Amino acid sequence: MICLNLLTPFTETIGFFTCHLDGEVILRGEKEEEGLHNAITIHELVLEAATKYPHFIALGTKKMDEWETITYIEYYELCRKAAKSFLKLGLERFHGVGILGYNCIEWFVADIASIFAGGICVGIFPTYSSQACRFIADNSKANILMVEDDCQLQKILKIQDHLRHLKAIVQYKDKLTKKLPNTYTWEEFLTLGRNVSDEVLDRVIDSQKPNQCCMLVYTTGTTGAQKAIMISHDNITWTTMAVLQNLPYTYPPDNQEMLVSYLPLSLITAQIFEIWIPIAIGAAIFFAEPEAMTIRESLINTLREVRPTTFCGVPEIWEEIQQKLYSEQMLATSFKKSMIVWAKKVGLKTNLNRETDDHAPVGFRVAKKLIYKKVRRNLGFDRCLQFLSSGSGFSREVQEFFLSYDIIVLQTYGLTECTGTHSVSSGKDFKPYSSGKAIMGAKSMIRYPDQNGLGYFCIWGRHLSMGYLNNEYKTKRLFDNKGWLNTGDMGTQDPEGYIHITGRTEEIIITNQGEKIFPGPIENMLKKYIPIVRYALIVGQQAKFLSALLTLKCEINLDTGEPCNMLTQDAINFCRKHNSKSVKVTDIIDNKDTIIDAVIQSGIDKINQKAESDSHKILRWKILEKDFSVTGGELGPTLKLRRAHVTRMYQTLISSFYI
Template sequence: MPQNCAIQFWDRVEKSGPREAFRYPAGDSWTSITWAETGDRVRSLAAGLLSLGLAQEDRVGIASSTRYEWIFADLAILCAGGATTTVYPSTGGDDTAYIISDSGSRFVFAEDADQLTKLRDHKAELPAVERVIVFDASIADGDWVISLDDLAALGDAHLAAHEGAVEALAADIQPDQLATLIYTSGTTGKPKGVRTLHRGWVFEGEAIKAQGILHDDDLQFLWLPMAHSFGKVLLSTQLACGFATAIDGRVDKIVDNLGVVKPTFMGAAPRIFEKAYARIITMQASEGGLKEKLFNRAFQVGTQVDELKRAGKPVPFLLNLQHGLFDKLVFSKVRDRFGGRVKFFISGSAALNAEIAAWFHAAGILILEGYGMTENSAGATVNHPDAYKIGTVGLPFPGTEVRIGDGGEVQLKGPHVMAGYHNREEATAEAFTADGWLRTGDKGELDDEGYLKITGRIKELFKTSGGKYIAPPAIEAKFKAICPLVSQFMVFGAERNFVSALITLDPDAIAGWAAENGKAGLTYTELVNDDAVKAMVGGYVDELNTQLNRWETIKKWRLLDHDLTIESGELTPSLKVKRNVVESNNQQLLDSFYA
């Protein structure tokens, strides 16, 4: 295993020099760059940081969306012996300043004028920041703000006087050296900086490589926020395996890009699969007639065949014949929406609905759910293409230990576990058990074959006033499989005498429904207040209630007049619901349910 991320990168450049490393959008087409060219650029940028005086483990911020420059900046920081501090582009000015200040970052890479403005507006609070390096060269001033090309020019001058300095430095970076400070967006309080080490990231990439599921002829499509550990672990995996990556962080372009790029795999949060599922279902419903009947029959047959195969049972001849026909007529078209070459998707960062995973599987699309957290460098368990169980998060990585602790808490141990929270000794102590295991805060169970199943966040479980325990994620996941128009379904009722729910609809899905139902042109707020929409959603809630225990059933619910967004502060940048924020924002409404 390589000693550190820098050696991991230089080994890859040496092994795969002329092969494609990255491709990225340039206007209406895509531009490709080799590993050798990537090495040249990273070497110049890393040397530029050294010329500015970057020392071992000095922090360098990156405030940017996912784009190839983010990758180059990160690799340059690591190869110069520094530590990357991540900032989501959607983070507000105050929190951006807090993260940069708390981390002690000396330099910051900033994507554009918006990110630069946050830094300029809080410059007085950032005395440690010596230079900002911008991806958009037009906003560089040559003084406090320089461009990537300016930094590379400084690096080339440094290398002219110190030939081989960057590669030589790699040997001095120790495995336990700080590699990244990833600030968890968190659902409460100020973000905490997770101290992840070189050995953690190298381990992650090598552990995935060892499973033999990815090779240098694969092609990844990467849109995930690189400020999130899921994005970072995919970069480590790329360095270990050597495949090429097509990068475009624009979420609204994911489906279009899949059709153009035709990747063999992609990592995503469950919300992406939920939206794709809802879009396909509602499109078929809008066509109606024979096409809808054919589509529904195809999935009945597909599900039946899939369940037999997963149970290891033979598929009857006539059923198999029908399945082959439906595969040509229906399932192949579903696969084509994702480029037609996907071997599997990897789902992480939140729980994937098992029914939606099974629906995709019936269409011949495998979604491998994995599990981990920023505090263990993103990955701890994952399903394997040849060994998977839908509804679980798979088996532990080789070298990772998983146990179930007190109260059913999932606990982890391994070389990928963090060194603690930056400047937060008390929080660090609370994150570990007395015998040194990482406490995840997730409730789970291991089956007799070692597959891990997550049943929810311990702090999200609540008890009704009648003494019955409720697991909101399980109920919420059921509703998302039933209602193709839903965006968020949030269950409440702690210490109350029944369970209630707040619901938001997917703006695109409900707009499509409106166009098909004589309500085109109505705003989102008008639609959620429309009697026909309320009646339709009520029907889905009734259907949900038939699948629940009596004490879990939803007695009262309300459609909110807006969908949850990152900008509103109700979603984290990794698309997790900030349940406490939603509850606080709607406290009066929730109280009225129980008045």
């Protein structure tokens, strides 16, 4: 929630924002920053890549155990071909093209082609219900919906009669089970525009301006009602180039980056790092399987095959990889386990001392040969030169875990309202536990800091979005009269410019004594001290103490994505380590396993010893019957906890803690 008195009310005469799809905005910029790059459109960005890297691999998809690839010139021509088909289907200027499915070549092409054709690209999470799809399609005035398969098609058919602007549906994978009016396969779709001339398409392309909207990104609803954020051509192209000023990607012909696409493309950050940066640097993108976000072995298998040169993960993915390494350590022989423990101590100490000591000790070089290299090879990271973490919640504990394996995960910070990225860390600008420095041409400011420098984190730059579609009230609350945006985050910025984000303002727990508590660090400690815990939710608004809702690590149904009753193998190993015979969640909940209860309480006691006061202590806790999941609604598409939603779900239980 943005404080009403935090920002000076915005006046439309400034022209930094608009609420209308056909609106235009003034680009933020200062003379000394204009040299970063001139304002260009999406078409200019893609055309430049096709011109520079015509015969280099652009995209790769695995079919029948073989990787099929297309080059940059083929990529560009395919986008033009699809754009002509969009025009033939009657795509109107500034009307939406909704894309409903998992990452694949067709998703990328539909995204770019919809913009070429003068439309608005609209990503829709494949896990969304028919009603959620209806809201997005209607709100974006979608003329065309691109659906992955019959499962997604059926969602749209249920709501088709309610979509006022819909003209056609394209199912871009598999054959149609039944021929329907205005519904096409991908192959049929691509032939529709064969009679549309290059001149017609070029006129549409030439009419586009960098300061016009080309994309709508819908918030996931983790912190409130869904909003449509308007992203301009310049937002994407400028942010892409600004990030590249900070991160040392490689370029053909010397070295071509090999990357893996798996993050949900409905997120702007995923698009920046998996579509637009790769185009700008001529990288080769290979697609992971659809289940990569929920089944860690699926993603690891793709990483081992592709062996990416850069890898970007959200905090939850890094936690999954951490758990994999932890499980393998637990299963190792006693000798190997002792070697791993030693190597991790050496790795952590060496990497934390990099600022003051550039010389790695002999023990570090030995550990690198015996442990670190083998771990990287096992994960598919043996030729990976940079590791990135995108999104909030990358904890100190997880970062230290990877530093101990000599994997330096560089944090980035951003939100949809700033085109996904505001700050990045890099090898030359790395400070542990920070989110790096603002990208070139962007600015940060802490408003109303306390004695420790903690205050409201505000940002400025050409990466700031155009505004919220059809929502002038929220848009005016977003910006002040100089174009600054209040992110809704609390944070600090040190004298060197490194950014430290503490948490969201709406997540702050205020006790009955008026004390402010950020729940994230406490939840991370719970997972650290009690390794059987998968998710933790701290509650205690206006209460005299804190309480915790806990879920246990359990297996996931591969078909439905639903959490099962059976514990994961590492959770079972944890139980065995403490002489517990439990193998299922139902063996432990409702105080059935006194041993595990005692272990959990012991972990909570350790956390309470660090508490600043009694109101900061966890005095009540409960293990839930079911783990959190995307399908259950507790997690967002990137596995981020939907805190407000879960709190409402368990309000009766939470209230019982304080009776």
